Amino acid sequence: MDIPRTISTSSSLDEISASYDDVPIIDSTSVPKRLLGRKASLDLMMTEVEWKEESRVLVLYTGGTIGMVRNDRGNLAPIPRELETNIRRYPHMHDQLYASNHYGDSTNAPLVLPECREARRVVYWVYEYDPLLDSSNMTMDDWIRIAKDIRGVYEMFDGFVVLHGTDTLAYTAAALSFMLENLGKPVIITGSQIPIFETRSDGRDNFIGSVILAGSYSVPEVTVFFNNKMYRGNRTTKVSTGRLQAFDSPNMSPLATAGISIQVEYRSIFRPRTLKKFTVHDRLNRNVGLLTIFPSISTEAVRSCLQPPISGVVLQTYGAGNMPTNRTDIMQLLRDATKRGVILVNITQCLHGAVDSIYETGQALLDTGVISGHDMTPEAALTKLSYVLSKSNWDYETRKKMMNTNLRGEMTLMEYSNGDDGNTVGLDIFSAITRALQLSSEEDIETVKDMVIPTVFFTAAVNGDITRLQQVYKSGIEINLQDSSGWTALHMVVKDGMIEMVTWLLEHGASVHIRDKMGHSALTIAVHHNHHKIIKLLVQTGAHLMESPHKIGETLVAAAASDNCYCLTSYMLAGADLSYTDPCGRSPLHAACTVGSESCVKILLAAKVPTDVRDQTDLTPVMCAQINNHLNLVDLITSHEEKMDSLGR
Structure with a gap:
């Protein structure tokens, strides 16, 4: 199928991306x-405007x-290219004054939520798909x-x-939850029963609540926010x-509830516990189906649902996962299908509860090779099956195990306890304080616990006390708890270069994306302290620099000018472009050539930075070296350029 790459339009919106040709149509x-938005608005993100006080x-x-x-x-209708324009007219969704002061007074300025209880302003961009879809399509x-x-x-x-129509919203949320692997940032799906711009609207609250949650809270899951509640997608x-x-x-239960304030159940969040970075699995298997069992269902109906090319079927059975065991014809069809390699997953038709093999009729399904789907929703079971079956590097047994x-x-x-429920963690300090204060009521004890446990947690971390850290962790503390400085x-452990503690925290769900009140992530701290092994570990886990190119450029130029090779190496390991310039157009190579830092020049050439860039005085790095009589650097750069030319680069 040929995908059109361009479509003529008089819209003021730009094409951000067209359809992808590298993925076969399912x-x-x-x-x-196409994805449409304002490129000029996005370009403003790359200016010197700081992220420190913004999400x-x-x-x-x-x-x-x-x-x-x-x-x-x-009549109500989805009119293309109107959403962002209309949002700008509503002061409770866009702070025009803030946008003008920080990004300039134009329609290219990003949208900004008015000030709210959260620490940072939320700046947001709206992109829309062309054409817009009814979610049933x-x-x-x-x-x-x-x-x-x-x-x-x-x-x-x-x-x-x-922003999504409600009819298939749950399917999209479930599918994205599996496809977005090692997700470290919030992805929130929302919609409404009434449009945003109607006088009485749930859409407005759903929209604003979703944007606040996405920009202000560390919930690295695909979620659904609707009617003041955020659910796992x-x-x-x-x-x-x-x-x-x-x-x-x-x-x-909901992951978060929006009342007068937003209450997040951090203990319930499903965090990635792996040292791998975010990736997208962009393949799905369409050969899946849902089969609802009903009284007197015909053999032909079941057989047709199991015929090739079907690779997997979700069975919606009675109650706790029961099938009519007297239907030997159906049971044989299921047994034959599993022997052919079809994966069958059993879920309940009930809204609440899970399948259980305590009944003979449920055990009979397991005996045919059907897998328990526990308490999965139909949407989750179907999309998970599609995801698992699309993993070409997994064999049949692995796919069954993953389901x-x-x-x-x-x-x-x-989950079965080993006798330690995590609440009696042997925190002697907390116990001593409780006894000293003669606390007896559960409310008082919990209040003191909320005050003491964070201190114990931070102290254990900076002291490298993994045993105590594990004890506190089992008590259910939020692993991304922030102190008064953010x-x-x-x-803390990154600053002190404690790589063992860094590894432990990452493996237990610590986020590499959280920034302190100065806008610094853990990776920024590692770079500032030149902890190269930790930088590599954080990048491996998905960390990336969050500073503007202008600020990074200034830092790199200053580092090269002071012969600070460690700083250049730190930024290089963190993924920075070592060709970023300062406000005068000077690159780090200009600075290194000016002061005669051969070691910095070698690092920059190894990073393949351009050597012909001119600063605002029209000087190239080689000219800077010549002016300052650093002829060895002239020879070094010239030799490098000749080598690159010979390689056709």
Whole structure:
């Protein structure tokens, strides 16, 4: 299928990206799309405007009720290229004064939420897909497109919001939760029953709440925010066509609730516990299906659902996962399918609860090779099956194992205690304080615990006391807890170069993306202290620099001018472009050539920085070396250029 790369339009929006040609089309009914936005607005992000007091969020508008406006006939309709323009007219969604003061007075300035309780201002950009879709027309190709668009700008934003129609929103949320692997930032899916711009609207609250959560809270999951509650995306299902409480998470409490303040259940967050960076799995297997069992279901109906090319089927059975065992015809069809390599997953038809093999009828399914889906929603079970089957490097047994593994918090598995429930962690300091204060009420004890445990946690981290750290961790403390300066335990141990503690924290869900009140991430701290091994570890886990190119350029030029090779190496290991310039257009190579730092020049040439860049005085690095009589550097750079020319670079 040929995908059009350009479509003529008179819109003021620019094409950010066209359809991707490197991914084969799954569904022939899928409509090729472009992503539209204001490139000039995005370019402002790369200026000297500091991130210190801002969080940055990308909003992707796919369509749906939430963005509809009244057309010429007074009817609600999704009108292309109107969402951002209309948002700018609403002062509770856009602070025009702040945007003008910080980004200039033009329509290219990004959108800014008015000041709220959270520490940072949330600045956001709205991109929309062309064409906009009713969510009932959403396909697996659209899920892949959204995932790849997030990947393309992942390092530029603190969080992401996807505006979506409600009909298939839960499917999209579940699919993205599996496709976005090792996710370290919030991705929030939202929609509405009433459009944003109507006088009475749930869309406005859903939109603003989602943007605040995406920009201000460390919840590295794909979630759904609706009617003041944030649910895990793969635990969510649509429960009403008309009520504002259109979604629910039947088998799991909300991750966050927005009241007068926003309360986040940090203990419930499913964090990546791996030393791997964010990636997108951009393949899905369409050959999956849902089969609901009902009384007197025909053999032909079951057989047709299991026929090739079907590779996996989710069975929705009675109660706790029961099947009519007297239907030997159906049981044989299921047994034959599993022997052919078809993966069958059993979930309940009930809204609440899970499948359980305590009944004979449930055990009979397990005996045929059917896998328990525990308490997964139909949306989660189907999209997980599609994801698992698309893993070409997994064999049949591995795929079955993964279907029975809690990959993204999509199911509840029974966990058996070893006798230590984590609440009696042997924190002698806390126990001593409790006794000294003669505390007896549970409320008083919890108040003191909330005051003492964080101190014990931070102290254990900086002292390298892993045993005590593990004890406190088991008590349910938020591993990304921040002190008054915004530092987490990860910031602290990175500063002190404690690589063993850094590793432990990362393996237990510490986020590399959290910034302190000065805008510094753990990676920034590692770079400032030249802890090269820790820099490599943080980058391996997905950390990236969050400073503006202008600020990095100034730092690099200053480092080269002072012969600070360690600083240049630190920034190089952190992924910085060593050709960034200062406000005068001077590159680090200019500075190194001016002062005669051969070691810095060698580092910069090894990083393949351009050697012909001219500063504002029209000087190249070689000219700087010649003027200052550093002829050895002239020879070094000339030799490097000749080598690059011979290699055709």
